[in-house]
Amino acid sequence: MSTPFTAPTWPTGAPFGATLSFDFDAEEVWIGENPENASRPGVLSQGAYGPRVAIPLILDLLERTGVKATFYVPGKDALRHPEAVRAIVVAGHEVAHHGHSHTSPTLLTREEEEAELHQGLHTLRSLGAEVTGYRSPSWDFSAHTLDLLTEAGLTYSSNLLNDIRPYRHESHPLTEVPVSWILDDAPHFWFANDTWDKTIRSPREVWEVWQPEIDGIAALGGHVMTTFHPMISGRPSRLAFIERVITHLQAAGAWIGTAAEVAALAARGELTGTLPRAQAPGFLPASVLDDVRAASSAAAAGGEASAQAGPAPSGSASPSPAEAAPEDEATPSGEEGVWSLDPIQRLLGRA
Numbered sequence: 001m002s003t004p005f006t007a008p009t010w011p012t013g014a015p016f017g018a019t020l021s022f023d024f025d026a027e028e029v030w031i032g033e034n035p036e037n038a039s040r041p042g043v044l045s046q047g048a049y050g051p052r053v054a055i056p057l058i059l060d061l062l063e064r065t066g067v068k069a070t071f072y073v074p075g076k077d078a079l080r081h082p083e084a085v086r087a088i089v090v091a092g093h094e095v096a097h098h099g100h101s102h103t104s105p106t107l108l109t110r111e112e113e114e115a116e117l118h119q120g121l122h123t124l125r126s127l128g129a130e131v132t133g134y135r136s137p138s139w140d141f142s143a144h145t146l147d148l149l150t151e152a153g154l155t156y157s158s159n160l161l162n163d164i165r166p167y168r169h170e171s172h173p174l175t176e177v178p179v180s181w182i183l184d185d186a187p188h189f190w191f192a193n194d195t196w197d198k199t200i201r202s203p204r205e206v207w208e209v210w211q212p213e214i215d216g217i218a219a220l221g222g223h224v225m226t227t228f229h230p231m232i233s234g235r236p237s238r239l240a241f242i243e244r245v246i247t248h249l250q251a252a253g254a255w256i257g258t259a260a261e262v263a264a265l266a267a268r269g270e271l272t273g274t275l276p277r278a279q280a281p282g283f284l285p286a287s288v289l290d291d292v293r294a295a296s297s298a299a300a301a302g303g304e305a306s307a308q309a310g311p312a313p314s315g316s317a318s319p320s321p322a323e324a325a326p327e328d329e330a331t332p333s334g335e336e337g338v339w340s341l342d343p344i345q346r347l348l349g350r351a
Helices: 027-033 035-039 041-065 075-080 082-090 110-126 145-151 203-220 236-251 259-267 286-309 343-348
Strands: 017-023 070-073 094-097 167-169 223-228
Touching: 017 236, 017 259, 027 035, 027 041, 027 075, 035 041, 041 075, 041 082, 041 236, 070 075, 070 082, 075 082, 075 110, 082 094, 094 110, 094 259, 110 145, 167 259, 203 223, 203 236, 223 236
Parallel strands: 017 070, 017 223, 070 094
Antiparallel strands: none
């Protein structure tokens, strides 16, 4: 039997909550994705637009609309642009952790991830930021992330996509403030010439995607977490889009606070929900991973054995498809010697 959806209770009796967040990805996002970009000024200039032009314009917009926002900043970008980070702090906005380099924690050892966490914290705090929250550069965790955040004294995470309400992790003293790809500007606006598969959408088109999602969350009394990137949404036409989002939230009666303020509400028990240990986050048990790897190895060994055996002797009868693979077993995927395994294996990319 499913549990009924329970809406949080928002301050001042507001019908729903909202946060404007900005992932301050400047040059580091390009270098983290491809270290060779460090010597490509044309590529890096896309990221440099954020602190050079977008941040002053965004801070002005937030001041005019009376909104306090959260800026997730990589440590190395803070080192490149300390004045931009100081300006965010002086304006009264939250600065939170977004990695030191823009590298997914899933690609790091525990020691490397711990070093990234503490280097980023030291850098941001040395610029006057009171850092209490963390958003991974990839919106993802390693098996160590929650432990490391707890050990570092952070109080919240904003990485998972499994709710429209803030909730507490049962396994760690951390609050989760969920995110959403729908309300992230990058899937809609981001263009880069490393691939021409990305298209540039108009603000009108994106608003047609965002408005129903915002209104749907509002109707359920949830939390609207918007994610902007200064280098993307700091362009003039998109600044108008940000303002449209803000005025729509305000007209709908939203309580708008920083991610840290939202997390504090949940930590005090004023918002609903916990994520039980068995579900937080949804890592596969080691035994399942071992079974997947074993099945993958067996399939690979079988393919190699078939290849070494060579073609069947001329004139010999080949087994029919029914004889070769019973209906309840896997069938060839179309690539000789490779068999289709459990979808979990394909998901993990461990063929």
